[in-house]
Amino acid sequence: MRKQITNILRNFTFALVLLMAMPALSQQSSTAMLVRGQVIDAGDNQTIPGATVVEQDAESRTVGGVVTDFDGNFAIRVKNPNNKLVVSTIGYKSKTVAINGKQSVKVFLVSTVESLKEIVVTSAKTSDNGLMRIADRDRTTSSVSINAADLENTQAASIDEALQGRLSGVDIVATSGDPGAGMQIRIRGTSSITGSSDPLIVVDGMPYETSVPEDFNFGSADEQGYAALINIAPSDIETITILKDAAATAIWGSRAASGVLLITTKRGSVGAPKITYTYRGTYSKLPPTIPMLSGDQYSQLIPEEFMNRNGVPLNTLNVKEFQYDPQDVYYFNNYSQNTNWIDAITQAGITGEHTLALSGGGQKARYYTSVGYYKSKGVTIGTGLERLNARLNLDYNVSDRIKFKTDLSYTNTDTQRNYVNGTSSGDRLRGVAYTKMPNMSIYEYDELGNLTPNYFSPAANVQGTYAGTYNPLAMAKLAINDQVENRIVPHFNLSVGIVPGVFMSTFDLQFDYKSTKTKSFLPQNATGRPFTETVVNRASDADADEASIITKTNFIYTPKIGEKQTFQALVSLQSNDYRYTSHQALTSNTASSLLTDPSNPSRTQNSELFLGTGNLQARNVGAVFTAQYGLLDRYLINVGLRADGNSKFTGKNRYGYFPSVSARWRISGEPFMKSFEKIDDLSMRLSYGHSGGAPRFDYRFFNVYNNYQTEYLGLNGVVPGNMELTNLKWETKIGKNLGFNLQMFNKRLSIDAEIYQTTSKDLLFRDLDVTSVSGYSTISDQNVGTMESSGWEIGLNATPFKSKKWKIDFNFNISNNQNMITEISEFVATESGNTDRNGQFKRFLQVDNPFGSFYGYRFKGVYTDLDATRARDANGNVIAGPNGEEVFMRFNYPNTDYVFQPGDAIYEDINKDGNIDSRDVVYLGNSNPKFAGGFGSNVSFNNQLRLMLFFTYRFDFDIVNGTDMSTTNMYGWSNQSTAVLSRWRNPGDVTNMPRAIYGAGYNWLGSDRYVEDASFVRLRSVTLSYNLGKNILKKLNLDEIRVYVTADNLYTFTKYRGQDPEVSMGSGAFGMSIDNAATPPTKRFSFGLTTRF
Incomplete structure (x- = not known):
């Protein structure tokens, strides 16, 4: 496989170099000659700069070209002295000059108008939905676009980052600030519970594979691992269009149910070769971090925690980390520091990016090619991104009826991440750095008190063993978590005008191959644990190969039916065959931290060994019909139907049918609008459509069996992996959209507004719990309910001021989205989280509840003294027991029956029964x-x-604020933020920071204190x-x-x-x-x- 990749890269490099040498090679000919000349205005004899001069052969094929300089001069090396020169520029009539062996010519161009004070170029902007080109002013569906000029100055590593906040209805949030981290993209909010809410990405009319296979683990299969657009260089982008409503997305099938990002890359244009070089250099730094306790302050906090628990001081004889005995040289030096661990793992980020592009061509052939190199060092030690990308786009007009396009892109991406890169503060490197003991030294002091260059990574201390307690700097610098991805995507397009201007056919074929290698290694000196444990010298190599073959055949019919009517129809046949294979080897306990290969046989006893493979195949096919009819340039209607077949469903539900209809009324074209001269365009749009969603993963309708590694009588067995699903149906989204478009003042003001509603039916729910008597714990996928989503969007672009020298542009967009679960199956686990435990919030899946909501207690402050802990009824009267005894506030009586003490957190007793329990849990907030x-x-x-x-x-x-929760709970050995310096210490203290108490109490329950x-x-x-x-x-x-x-x-x-x-x-x-x-x-x-x- 690696040899094949090497050959592909070698051939690609040769083709790229050959292409960049084409302009020079084209000049080499035995009959070539240099022709010099000047282009002049025939009216005033002024020279014309920027005019295009191209050489054409006897068949009118362009074989070379140049552009005149500021004095109208040009020099072109012609291939054949019998060819001709064609000279053209805006505002002048083109002129053809026979060379006839002449080495010097003067070309006089005639202006297209007698007097031209200002050249105004107007054109009908057109864009496509990936299948059919339609003028922007005639669009009947909801979409929004952005062009390359708006992105050219962004310092983003990927397109999704560059788009943040720029498009209405598109919410993009970074999962992390590390290089190569992913972005969460939502078009019009979350539209599924456990199905995909990610949009489909289409590049140059073909789907761009971003799926994550089900068996992808690699030890770090988190959201950061897949930045879907990281492999598309921003410098190669021409335009980006977002399709938002169901009528627009239905034609792209199941993968487009949550919206579509249409990306068009740059292509060559007629003219002499143009070389563009771009450099960007960036310096990055973190914003101010959360201030943490020093080692001295921390050393005062921990004994206080113990004293508050049971009145017994911390036994420093057993806890040497707080003994501070100069006689014990080793512990005294290694645990008497004031270490700022966040500062220790932080560095200045440096990014450098170089892009070189070459474009040009003639009437017959055009080309665009680019090479880019991007390297970024993250602000957290051990993180970085290095990317090499290349693109080649070729256009060739075989004749007036036959056109051919070839696109080839290659990307090599190397992403370095911290080995510990989880999703909670307990296993994320920066989370550990925040809570790591600040009195602990970064580097180890020996028994004589000498500072050594070795990282201080004790096998164990009061904070535990390894997990969450390792030396953060040692982990950042010594552990390896490196992912290298190679991706090559060749795309071929053939367009044939069967009846020129009326009926044409196009055929697209795309191969998409991606190879991902993930290597990780956890050395002993990063964990400090004994060599016999599996977290020592733990090595993993994982390889994944993904390949897809995508075809698309379009038949486009555009008859001429009169000046007052327009019609366009399209039939498209599509297929996508996707295959994935993976291999993983994992071992632990190699004999040395220098042995990082998991295949190394030198391992100690009781080491871990895992060998795994994965293999899957998926296929979907689709047939699309769409047509648009226009009347009087005012009334437009578009209808469409897509039939989608997906291998993830069983035979009887494999095919889904998704209709759509949309219309546009150009109000400004009506006769009664003629008096409104300031209005350039006023239109109303309506759309209705269905789109379908499929399960994320494959083989759901098969009864899959897996190997069982435990031996019985010397043999390994097999066990069923999932229940066969024969009734699984498509998740269907029904969308309705009402839109308005307004342009005024010669297009200096543009306003777009949308109102929409989406109903998601037969919601797919993954891992549904079932009774164990079935032999399974969960069902992989099931249709369980309905979700409603609605909202509105407004986009505005304006040029409030424009003069000969000054111009001011302004843009603004805003969107609102709300969702609500309206139906849910009784078999779905409708709640998660335990409010009886510290640090947890309650979450529900229930009718009339927004997705993303969470629940907990209301924090009301801190009990100042004993009197404040007395239970009171709704009228504020002290509650007495059956025998008149005092009743104090309790938690979760009778299950836990903890009696609140002075200095404990106060939670609102909603039902005034003197007991804080589940009946006091209330709605706290929503993440949307x-x-x-x-x-x-x-x-x-x-x-x-x-x-x-x-x-x-x-x-x-x-x-x-999970970080606040973990750095202010004062519940264990973790370091805390300086906010705890205002904690309750003595009766009568008035504060909102509870007391410190080791391993007891309920001072950090999930409450609005952390929301x-x-x-x-x-x-x-x-x-x-x-x-x-x-x-x-x-x-x-x-x-x-x-x-x-x-x-x-x-x-x-x-x-x-x-x-x-x-x-x-x-x-x-x-x-x-x-x-x-x-x-x-x-x-x-x-x-x-x-x-x-």
């Missing part, structure tokens, strides 16, 4: 934002100096750019030089007390947003340079 979007402004002077500002925002959503409104407005980017003037460019013989400086994430306006309010919502049926000390978005300061010649 009520409003989200972005706004910005561009100010330009003389089209050279430009200032760009862009803000993103999310309003009215709640997150659980915060995370609303924020972030200054996402500030860019100042400058384009060098024409005079300077002329002297340098360049077409463009642009320099710019950018600051990203410069400031965040928020009341959230944590490090950053941007937290993704967890996956699964009970997902919620919890801040668990992931790396926050970093402040980035960048310098960029673009030159074109």
